[in-house]
Amino acid sequence: MGVNRFDAAPDNFNITLLNSILPWLQDTTQQKVWDRWGITYRDVMILDAFNRPIAPNYNLTVHDLGVATNYATLRKTLLSIATPADSDKDGLPDDWEMYWFGSLAPTPDGDDDHDGFDNRTELAFGSNPSDPASRPVAYALRPRVAGQPILAATFHRFSGGTVNFVVETSPDLVAWSADPTQILRVGNVRNSFDGTGGADVRFQLTPKAAANPAGFIRIRPVVKVLGK
Ligand SMILES: [Ca+2]
Ligand SMILES: [Ca+2]
Ligand SMILES: [Ca+2]
Known part of the structure; x- marks a missing residue:
């Protein structure tokens, strides 16, 4: 899900038109998820199955995805959180x-x-x-x-x-x-x-x-x- 800052609404057109499958949350002047979650521009926040942040936000300005190691790190983290742990190996996550x-x-x-x-x-x-x-x-x-x-x-x-x-x-x-x-x-x-x-x-x-x-x-x- 993408979260857009309240004053960046004019840019919504680019995202929702080009990538319509991505759920998109637009902050308003009354409801600011950016402030509540402490988001910085270009942050990636990864949550576990209970919607808890699993690690500090991964910022794409700091970690340019054009750098292969940054891309690999983010990919590995996403794959790992998307693979449910099953300690007792019974098929129930x-x-x-x-x-x-x-x-x-x-x-x-x-x-x-x-x-x-x-x-x-x-x-x-x-x-x-x-x-x-x-x-x-x-x-x-x-x-x-x-x-x-x-x-x-x-x-x-x-x-x-x-x-x-x-x-x-x-x-x-x-x-x-x-x-x-x-x-x-x-x-x-x-x-x-x-x-x-x-x-x-x-x-x-x-x-x-x-x-x-x-x-x-x-x-x-x-x-x-x-x-x-
Ligand atoms: Ca299990
Ligand atoms: Ca039953
Ligand atoms: Ca039942």
Whole structure:
């Protein structure tokens, strides 16, 4: 996310037009994040999973990224913070276990809140593993493609790179296929940018698959264990 000083608003056009995927926060004369965070022009502030600054700000005037060692240092720091630590190598990131349980004791197969979904699945779908009322959800939809209704599914997922999803379709609940001629992701993954690390994704059958008399979609999370 970029944060712009209150008196530099005229320059917003350059950023939002040229790089529209970057969330952009504009300070006002009443609300000044620059002052509250002690930002200097061209500072890079890196936060951990709990939004805590991990190190002093990395200033791009002091550390010109045209210098190879500066570029490598910033790149290494960003990659390291984007790779969740998993001390007990169980696939559940330390931050996630500490946030929900206050310890690294939970196991991927455990169902601590007894809602029928194990911790691995609750991590993947971004639900609360300590609240039985909070469960993974997927919504079925019937959008029209070229005038024909087509089966689609939207689901909420953990956006961290340690979880992959295999989304498959079947005409009969027996033979499953993830072939892109049968089922495709639609649009971009929409990050919530709300501090939860969640995002929404949508898949839908292709017109070819929709020609089947019946169609089903299943979503299978695959949690990677880092370092294994
Ligand atoms: Ca762990
Ligand atoms: Ca559970
Ligand atoms: Ca739950």
